[in-house]
Amino acid sequence: MSQDPPRIVIAGAGHAGGSAAAFLRQYGWKGAIVLVGEEPNAPYQRPPLSKAWLKGEATAESLALRPARFYAQQTIELRLGTRVGALDRTARQVTLSDGAVLGYDRLILALGARPRALPLPGAELAGVKALRGIADADALQAALGPGRRLAVIGGGYIGLEVAASARALGAEAVVIEREARVLARVAGHTLSAFLAAQHWAHGVEILTDAQVAAIEGEAGAARAVLLADGRRIPCDAVLVGIGAVPNSELAEAAGLDCAGGIVVDLAARSSDPAIYAIGDCTHRPLPLYGRSGRLESVPNAIEQAKQAAADICGRPPPSPEVPWFWSDQFDLRLQMAGLAFAAHEVVVRGTPDAPGFAVFHLDAEHRVLAVEAVNAPADFMAGRLLVAKQARVPPATLRDTTQPLRGITI
Structure with missing residues (x-):
C-alpha cells in the first residue's frame, strides 16, 4: 500500500528501532517514519538497566537513546504505549493494539526478544x-x-x-x-x-x-x-x-521465513521484499564464520539498523562487523569480540588471576576467532581487528605482553 509521501513503519522502539529511524533520516529518507513502541518511553539504552540504573547511578536522560526533541526535529512520529498486533502483507498495512491501522511502503520489524519464562511451580509468585x-x-x-x-x-x-x-x-x-x-x-x-x-x-x-x-x-x-x-x-x-526468546510470532503468523528468529540477509531483508527485520528478533548471516545465527547485543542492533536503512535509501551496504559484546561487573570491564566457533586453542595474555588480561581463541591454523578481555581495552581493540582480518598469529606472540598487539604485522 503506497502513501503520499511514502511511509516506513518501524515496529519496535528499542535500540534497533530507534537507531533505524535515525539512520533513515541520516541517509536521506524524506518520507514519513512512524516508530511504534509498546513501552511508554521513547527509545532508550537497555544495558544499563542491570547495572547503573539498578544501582541508582543513571537518569532517564542519560538512558535515552536520543534527546526527546530529536524525534520532532527529524519529523519521526512516535506511537508509544502500543504495539503492532497484526500484519497484512497483501494490503501492506499493520493494525496496532489500540486499533489504529497504518499502511506502509516499507516495514521494519524491530520486535526484540523477551525473557524466557521459568516453566516451574511457583514462577507466578510475587517477587x-x-x-x-x-x-x-x-x-x-x-x-x-x-x-x-x-x-x-x-x-x-x-x-x-x-x-x-x-x-x-x-x-x-x-x-x-x-x-x-x-x-x-x-x-x-x-x-x-x-x-x-x-x-x-x-x-x-x-x-x-x-x-x-x-x-x-x-x-x-x-x-x-x-x-x-x-x-x-x-x-x-x-x-x-x-535466556531470551525472539519475538517472531507476528512474522510467523504473516508467513515470513523464521528459524529461531526472523530470517534475514545481510541487508536485513526478510523473505518479503517490503519487510526488513533487525535486532534481537532476527536470525542473520554471520559472514566471518560461514554460518547464520541470532545475536543479542546493542552492536548487532546498530549494525542491522544501518543495513536496513542503507538498503532502503539506496546506499552501499555497510561492511560486515565483528560481533562484539560487553559487560560491567563490580570494577571489571569485560569486552568480547568474535565468536569462538571451532576454536582449537586458547591463549591467555597476561595473568588470569587478576584484572588486566585477555583470552584469545584460535582455530587449528592459529587464526584469531575471538578475544575476551578484562580491564584490557587495548588488547580488546587489537584483538577485534585481528578477528576482523582473520589474522593468523603465533600463540607465543599473543602471550608476549612486552609486544603491543597493535605492532603485529598481519
Whole structure:
C-alpha cells in the first residue's frame, strides 16, 4: 500500500528501532517514519538497566537513546504505549493494539526478544522477576537493599550483572546455574572461572550443577528456591535470567521465513521484499564464520539498523562487523569480540588471576576467532581487528605482553 509521501513503519522502539529511524533520516529518507513502541518511553539504552540504573547511578536522560526533541526535529512520529498486533502483507498495512491501522511502503520489524519464562511451580509468585525494561528494573530495585536476599536463576551475563548490582545495594545474592560453570554458553573456561572467583570474593554465592525444581512461597510471595537435590535457598526475591526468546510470532503468523528468529540477509531483508527485520528478533548471516545465527547485543542492533536503512535509501551496504559484546561487573570491564566457533586453542595474555588480561581463541591454523578481555581495552581493540582480518598469529606472540598487539604485522 503506497502513501503520499511514502511511509516506513518501524515496529519496535528499542535500540534497533530507534537507531533505524535515525539512520533513515541520516541517509536521506524524506518520507514519513512512524516508530511504534509498546513501552511508554521513547527509545532508550537497555544495558544499563542491570547495572547503573539498578544501582541508582543513571537518569532517564542519560538512558535515552536520543534527546526527546530529536524525534520532532527529524519529523519521526512516535506511537508509544502500543504495539503492532497484526500484519497484512497483501494490503501492506499493520493494525496496532489500540486499533489504529497504518499502511506502509516499507516495514521494519524491530520486535526484540523477551525473557524466557521459568516453566516451574511457583514462577507466578510475587517477587519472581525478569529484567527487560525500565519497569522491570524499577520493580527489582525496590526488592533489593540491606537485609534482603536475591536468588538469581541463571548464571549468564544478565544474572551476574544483577548479582553484582545487588551486592552494591547491600543485598545478599546467590546465583543458581544448572551447568557446570557460569557463562557456559557464552564464554570460555578461563573467563568463566575468573568471574566466578570475583563474585565469590565480593560475597556472591554461586551454585553450579544446580537444577531448580520449584519456587516456594508464603502468602503469595516467593520465599525460597527449591533445588532438585532437596536444597532450599531462602530469598526475598528471585530474578529469572535463563535466556531470551525472539519475538517472531507476528512474522510467523504473516508467513515470513523464521528459524529461531526472523530470517534475514545481510541487508536485513526478510523473505518479503517490503519487510526488513533487525535486532534481537532476527536470525542473520554471520559472514566471518560461514554460518547464520541470532545475536543479542546493542552492536548487532546498530549494525542491522544501518543495513536496513542503507538498503532502503539506496546506499552501499555497510561492511560486515565483528560481533562484539560487553559487560560491567563490580570494577571489571569485560569486552568480547568474535565468536569462538571451532576454536582449537586458547591463549591467555597476561595473568588470569587478576584484572588486566585477555583470552584469545584460535582455530587449528592459529587464526584469531575471538578475544575476551578484562580491564584490557587495548588488547580488546587489537584483538577485534585481528578477528576482523582473520589474522593468523603465533600463540607465543599473543602471550608476549612486552609486544603491543597493535605492532603485529598481519
